[in-house]
Amino acid sequence: MKAGNKQIGARLRIVVEPDLAIGPGKADILEGIKETGSITAAGRRMGMSYKRAWLLVETMNRCFRTPLVETSRGGRAHGGATLTPTGELVLDCYRRMESRTQRAIEKDMAKLRAVVRDLAN
Amino acid sequence: MKAGNKQIGARLRIVVEPDLAIGPGKADILEGIKETGSITAAGRRMGMSYKRAWLLVETMNRCFRTPLVETSRGGRAHGGATLTPTGELVLDCYRRMESRTQRAIEKDMAKLRAVVRDLAN
Numbered sequence: 601m602k603a604g605n606k607q608i609g610a611r612l613r614i615v616v617e618p619d620l621a622i623g624p625g626k627a628d629i630l631e632g633i634k635e636t637g638s639i640t641a642a643g644r645r646m647g648m649s650y651k652r653a654w655l656l657v658e659t660m661n662r663c664f665r666t667p668l669v670e671t672s673r674g675g676r677a678h679g680g681a682t683l684t685p686t687g688e689l690v691l692d693c694y695r696r697m698e699s700r701t702q703r704a705i706e707k708d709m710a711k712l713r714a715v716v717r718d719l720a721n
Numbered sequence: 722m723k724a725g726n727k728q729i730g731a732r733l734r735i736v737v738e739p740d741l742a743i744g745p746g747k748a749d750i751l752e753g754i755k756e757t758g759s760i761t762a763a764g765r766r767m768g769m770s771y772k773r774a775w776l777l778v779e780t781m782n783r784c785f786r787t788p789l790v791e792t793s794r795g796g797r798a799h800g801g802a803t804l805t806p807t808g809e810l811v812l813d814c815y816r817r818m819e820s821r822t823q824r825a826i827e828k829d830m831a832k833l834r835a836v837v838r839d840l841a842n
Contacts, residue, residue, distance in 0.1 A: 611734040618727045693829040704825040708814040
């Protein structure tokens, strides 16, 4: 199972258009870039190589048609990186969707967890 | 990209406990078994081999501690299959979580789609 299956709660993948989706990994890398100003540092926080983090950013930039991330020296240079206004908007929307989802599923989550607990005892 | 990324909307993976999760694939196979009374038929609807469908069911039965699916002849026989009360409960909870999530994210979804549309034009 993926590491994302360790933390209890909902994992949300939003398909905005066919083949244009954002999920926990992309959101985390956007947030990491926003907070650290660097793709390398953002990837490192997630236990990801620079190359893998960069490929994820590249995929996002291509999929969303306008870049979500801008690198200060462009290309693959290890320079700084920042979110574009579109990047900020996508991240904000996703985080709000996540927290609204956690509230929306609260009751059923308690129901599922109660069943699992009962069975474990 | 996965086929699940073709249909616009939220994909929900619920981590009930560490390493105990239910997502769109497991929900669809549960629903397929409920509607067809057969693991083979449920898998076929999803373009899945019998073996793959059966392994998915086996994983669920093991992860949820009490089986979610019962086979009428037991084991790998191609006989009938039904949901147990726990299977029904898990499927119901998941479908309700899904529809509540779609409602909860509606506004932000419209926002994301508007950005994407503007950029495409």
